[in-house]
Amino acid sequence: MKTIKELEITGKRVFIRVDFNVPMDATQRITDDIRVRTSLPTIEYAVAQGAKVILASHLGRPKGKRVPEMSLAPVAKHLEGLLGRKVAMAPDCVGDGAAAMVAEMKEGEVLLLENLRYHDEEQANDAAFAGKLASLCDVYINNAFAVSHRVHASVAAITEKVAEKGAGLLLEKEIAFYNKAMGEPVRPLVAIIGGAKISSKLGALTNMLSVVDKVIIGGAMANTFLKAQGLSVGNSLVEDDMLESALSVITTCREKGIPLYLPVDGVVAGEFSADAASEVVPVDAIDDGVMMLDIGPETGATYAKVVQEAKTIVWNGPMGAFEMAPFSHGTLDLVAAVAEADALTVVGGGDTDVALHMAGAEDKVSYVSTGGGAFLTLMEGKPLAGVTYLEA
Numbered sequence: 496m497k498t499i500k501e502l503e504i505t506g507k508r509v510f511i512r513v514d515f516n517v518p519m520d521a522t523q524r525i526t527d528d529i530r531v532r533t534s535l536p537t538i539e540y541a542v543a544q545g546a547k548v549i550l551a552s553h554l555g556r557p558k559g560k561r562v563p564e565m566s567l568a569p570v571a572k573h574l575e576g577l578l579g580r581k582v583a584m585a586p587d588c589v590g591d592g593a594a595a596m597v598a599e600m601k602e603g604e605v606l607l608l609e610n611l612r613y614h615d616e617e618q619a620n621d622a623a624f625a626g627k628l629a630s631l632c633d634v635y636i637n638n639a640f641a642v643s644h645r646v647h648a649s650v651a652a653i654t655e656k657v658a659e660k661g662a663g664l665l666l667e668k669e670i671a672f673y674n675k676a677m678g679e680p681v682r683p684l685v686a687i688i689g690g691a692k693i694s695s696k697l698g699a700l701t702n703m704l705s706v707v708d709k710v711i712i713g714g715a716m717a718n719t720f721l722k723a724q725g726l727s728v729g730n731s732l733v734e735d736d737m738l739e740s741a742l743s744v745i746t747t748c749r750e751k752g753i754p755l756y757l758p759v760d761g762v763v764a765g766e767f768s769a770d771a772a773s774e775v776v777p778v779d780a781i782d783d784g785v786m787m788l789d790i791g792p793e794t795g796a797t798y799a800k801v802v803q804e805a806k807t808i809v810w811n812g813p814m815g816a817f818e819m820a821p822f823s824h825g826t827l828d829l830v831a832a833v834a835e836a837d838a839l840t841v842v843g844g845g846d847t848d849v850a851l852h853m854a855g856a857e858d859k860v861s862y863v864s865t866g867g868g869a870f871l872t873l874m875e876g877k878p879l880a881g882v883t884y885l886e887a
């Protein structure tokens with residue numbers, strides 16, 4: 496896979512697929528701009544090289560309709576502030592309007608196309624649609640790591656329609672950090688897996704077991720592991736159809752001699768609410784009427800110790816329902832431990848990133864991935880479609 500720096504882009508129309516799928520509040524104010532900021536080095540490089548920079552992204556899931564709340568116009572404004580230069584906004588990503596704006600571009604100018612997913616053909620990986628996008632440019636760059644697990648027109652089919660293609664600096668960096676952590680890890684390598692469901696992370700968990708030295712489990716997925724071991728977890732979120740899978744992970748760890756850390760205590764409450772009265776109980780004393788919403792302090796202390804001894808850490812998924820203050824300690828304390836660890840630390844997953852931000856620790860880990868599903872795909876040991884198409 497070539498990178499943007501290996502391609503001749505001066506004076507050329509360079510189409511950069513970015514992932515500006517950013518969270519916005521009801522007034523369309525961007526509430527977290529990490530995906531925009533991490534795109535800047537590639538955009539600035541292309542501008543400095545005198546390319547005509549055409550940016551394209553999706554935002555949300557408008558299902559082929561022009562949903563005004565999912566317009567990228569607010570992102571163009573925001574990007575303008577970050578870049579310190581004008582960012583023109585095209586009325587659509589294909590069609591005469593976009594083509595006319597591209598035709599008038601001068602070297603070093605930046606244009607953002609409107610939401611790719613206003614067209615069904617984007618997610619259908621439609622070849623004709625990809626051809627229309629490709630007709631806007633001379634060079635295609637994929638810098639959209641977070642959507643590179645999707646076989647969509649602007650990620651996949653377009654690569655077959657352009658003369659020159661390559662990776663942007665963000666895509667390159669994401670892959671490099673992940674490969675450094677998982678490909679040639681300084682050991683011990685510790686995987687921390689949390690979040691809501693085992694079902695969404697079983698593939699990642701299973702794949703990680705062939706590489707990691709220790710595994711820490713937290714979040715709601717720990718409940719299923721505890722239940723699989725015969726413990727009563729009350730009303731806690733459990734995936735009953737995953738009990739067998741949880742047991743098989745436990746067995747594999749035992750056979751391979753991989754320590755698997757599960758909670759020994761937890762913070763429980765009668766309801767999923769920030770105002771609910773909560774208490775700490777051992778995991779073998781969870782009453783019928785309550786649910787476990789965070790790991791407890793004893794568990795947190797053990798997890799912190801494992802993290803402190805690690806030389807490489809890969810983390811996806813929070814330890815509890817951290818959005819609510821009474822259940823945030825497990826996750827935030829672990830963020831603090833990971834931040835202090837003398838280790839290569841790679842963190843991925845939307846909610847895990849939010850927790851890092853809450854703790855103000857995003858600069859204290861080696862790398863924060865911009866991907867959720869894409870990061871998980873790497874953890875599953877699967878190739879990223881976007882990368883495969885760039886290499887073909």
Ligand SMILES: Nc1ncnc2c1ncn2[C@@H]1O[C@H](COP(=O)(O)OP(=O)(O)OP(=O)(O)O)[C@@H](O)[C@H]1O
Binds near residue numbers: 690787847
């Ligand atoms: N014990 C628990 N009971 C119920 N919900 C929990 C529990 N622990 C964590 N959660 C919830 O799990 C969610 C995060 O899980 P998820 O697997 O989506 O994390 P992620 O991989 O970091 O994020 P994303 O899926 O956005 O990339 C949070 O909303 C959190 O409240």
Ligand SMILES: O=C(O)[C@H](O)COP(=O)(O)O
Binds near residue numbers: 516556642
């Ligand atoms: O937010 C993400 O994970 C990416 O932008 C991909 O979005 P999608 O899950 O809607 O394809």
